[in-house]
Amino acid sequence: MEALIPVINKLQDVFNTVGSDAIQLPQIVVLGSQSSGKSSVIESLVGKSFLPRGTGIVTRRPLILQLVYSPKEDKEHRSSIDGTIELEDWGVFLHAKDKIFRNFEEIRLEIEEETNRIAGSNKGICPEPINLKIYSTKVVNLTLVDLPGITKVPVGDQPADIEQQIRDLLLKYTSNPNSIILAVVTANTDMATSESIAIAKDVDPDGRRTLAVVTKLDLMDAGTDAIDILCGRVIPVKLGIIGVVNRSQADIMSNKSIKDSLKDEASFLQSKYPTLAGRNGTPYLAKTLNRLLMHHIRDCLPDLKTRVNLMMSQFHSLLTSYGEDISDKSKTLLQIITKFASAYCSTIEGTSRNIETTELCGGARICYIFHETFGRTLDSIHPLAGLTKMDILTAIRNANGPRPALFVPEVSFELLVKRQIRRLQEPSLRCVELIHEEMQRIIQHCGSEVQQEMLRFPKLYESIVDVVTQLLRRRLPTTNDMVENLVDIELAYINTKHPDFYKEIAMVPTMIKSVDGNRQNRPKSMYGKFQSGYEPQPLSRSNSNPQLNNGDDATSWVSNLTSSQNGIDPQEMNNHVVNNVTDSVKADGDLRSVLSPVKPVNLLPQVPINSNSYRKLSEHEEHDCEIIERLIKSYFYIVRKSIQDTVPKAVMHFLVNYVKDNLQSELVTHLYKADNADQLLDESEHIAQRRKEAADMLKALQRAAHIISEIRETHMW
Incomplete structure (x- = not known):
């Protein structure tokens, strides 16, 4: 199980290289207030003085310290190339790993310089750690993290929030x-305020x-001792409480060696706490830390191994998404x-590998626009x-001109149906616009790999x-022109011989006959023929009209005139007029004197000025309107x-398929x-940086997995 700490040290080296805190490695974190003896404890564990000293805050960056036991016969760490075969102890920094530090005073200076380089010289702190590895024949394998001392009040140029930063x-x-x-913690202060x-x-x-280390046992007031503290009756921790005696400031100033300090510590504990001396002191602390760390590792x-494998998979996928150099x-x-064009066309055709499941896109939306949006819009347009009926009647009369027609004029039908067909042009052009918008939208929906x-x-x-x-913009006018032409083509020639329409025309004579049959069954009263409420007046002719020589001529003229009016029987009208004229001639003996004072009949009492003019239509007019409708x-x-x-075919040919074929x-x-x-292939800076970080992290994880896999299960117990 002794091999576990070197494994963690290797993992620490691997992940500190990439500067990642993603893997939470087992380590010992040293925590203490300023002047609590924290640095002295660490130096006692190493057996060398190498940490910066001074007043105020000295440790301003985390120091990750790896202690590696390296006996003389250790060929793994000792090499003739770097001259470490005969060395008793030496140090190596991660930021300067090619340099061997044989003098521990140089290590102290390097820590100070590296701290100032990153954290500045204004007593501020920096979270970026310094990695130091010390090889020695006198240490036990340990991984320690020395953190800045806890402070309350900023001094010098320290920022005002230095306490919160620490x-x-x-x-x-x-x-x-x-x-x-x-x-x-220090033995000469109140533990409740630690x-x-x-x-x-x-x-x-x-x-x-948590493991508590009680320092400055030799500085307690006379008549007091740390029995209660060392026995665990004051500090609530589970891993134990170990008391140590550090070098005093006078000892440091006089360069008292760590070896001599350890001897004095042993003597003090034996004399002051004889029953507890075996479970206190720096050597016991080192062994305890070594044992705790091994068991903790x-x-x-197992959980660390699982986490490394999971993160390897995640970073491999992330790196793949960033693409290769x-x-x-x-x-x-x-x-x-080529990939973009293929993905764009696949989205239209519905053959994309990544089918959208939350909304319609691409070809599916185009189909929806054609058959749902456009189709329903056309269906909603009533023929x-x-x-209005007055519009239809006006068109019929205008098409007749001065000549009353026996049948519904074809010109009126053509005029009105063209007016209605033009209503189809706007929704058709709107359909083109919607398809154009969707073609533009497909750019954002053409595959995650392209995105x-x-x-x-x-x-x-x-x-x-x-x-x-x-x-797309260039194809839009061409497509619009084609769609407009489709409507214009329909307007250009009203094909009354169309097979489907011809069937409808064939029924018109039947409709006319049915109305004529109904007309013959009506009462033989001239006044009943006028549906607008106006009664005819006695006829007369002005002096400008040709002279009527006899009753037959007059009857013929009236008959011709009235025969063209809707609902008036010519024979009945003739009989009525002849009787009136004959009676007048018999009375006065002069036809001219009879006709001259009579006002002309107003056969068109109401001429529609516009489509809003309204009157009740005659039966024949109603029938004509129904035929046209x-x-x-x-x-x-x-x-x-x-x-x-x-229209969909034109849009597909001139816009959709053209873009697909020529994209x-x-x-x-x-x-x-x-x-x-x-x-064009100039990467955005953040993508290039993320790819590099992901690649470095993946390499570190692969290396970590290899290191962990070297541990046999038998080495863990």
Whole structure:
């Protein structure tokens, strides 16, 4: 089990190289207030004076100290190349691992210089650790983390929040559940006010991973002792309480050796605490820490192995998503262009590997627009929308001109049906607009693998979006023109010989006959023929009209005039007029004198000025309107069905399929240029940095997994 600590040291080296705190390695965290003897305890464990000394805050960066037992026959750590074969002890810094520090005074200076280099010289702190490895024939294998001393009041140039900064740094290391907390307290102060014990209790309430070290036992007031403290009746910790005696400031100034200090410590404990001397002192502390750390590593190792394997998988996936470094930029550019074009077309065709499950996209949305949005919009347009019966009647009369027609004029039908067909143009153009928007939207929905590369190369992404946008924009007028032409084609020629429409026309004579049959069964009263409420007046002719020589001529004229009016029987009208004229001639003897004072009949008492004018229509007028309405409906449905079928086809041919077929060549033409590759494939800085960090972390994890796998289960017990 002795091999476990070197394993953790190797893992510490691996992960400190990448500067990662992701792996919580087992280690001993040294915690204490300023001037509590924390540095003296660490130096006693090493057997050398190598830590910076002075007033105020001296330790301003975490020092990760790895103690490696290296006997003379240790070939793993000793080498003739670096001259360490005959050395008793030496040090190596991670930031200067090619340099061997044989003099521990040089180690002290290097710690001070490295601290000032990162943390500055204003007594501020820095969380970035210094890694020092000490090889010696006199140490036990340990991994210690020396943290800045707890302080309350800033001094000198220290920032005002120095207390909070130090506390945050201490919590970062002590909160690690795999760490052992070495809380250093002084015997000559009240334990209830100890800052190190308070912090340890915050992160380890039960004291299961806290070991207390009581310093300055020799400085307690006369008549007092630390029996209660050393027996565990004051400090609530589970791993034990060990008392030590450090060198005094006078001993340090006089360069008293650690070896002599350890002898004096043993003498003091034997004389002052004879029953507890065997379980206190620096040598016992070193052995206890070694034993606790080994057992702690053994308990943490299985979970650590699982965590390393899990993180390896995560960082491998992350690194893959960032892509590999580019060696041939022209080749990579062509590959990305091809991949994007393929992904874009696959999204339209529905053959993409990553099918969206939360919303419609690509080809599915295009299909929805064609058959749901566009189709329903056309279905909602009524054939007679915006068309009143008075509009139809006015069109019929205007088409007749001065000549009353026996049948419904074809011109009125054509005029009205064209008006209704034009209503199909706006939704058709709106359909083109929606498809164009979706084609633009597909750029963001063309596969996660392409999106990742687009994030990696933002300039290339912008250029691709610009090329696709311009291509779609160029095709939009062509598609709109074609759709407009489809409607214009329908307007250009009203095909009354259309097979479906011809059936409807064939029924018109039947409708006319049915109305004529109904008309013959009506009463033989002239006044009953007028449906508008106006009664006819006695007829007369002005002096400008040709002279009527006899009753037959008059009857003929009236008959011709009235025969064209709706609902008036010519024969009945003739009889009525002849009787009136004959009676008048008999009375006065002069036809001219009879006709001259009579006012002309107003056969059109109400002429519609616009479509809003309203009057009750005659039966014949109603019938004519119904015929026109029926024909308009029939022909409109035929045209609407055609437009509903041809507009999607036109949009697919002129826009969707054209873009699919020409997208790659368009991208290659505009982007695949030798002088463009470097610029377009310029990665964003954060992606390049993340790839490097992910690659370094993956290497560290792979190395860690290899180190852990070397441990045999038999070595753990």
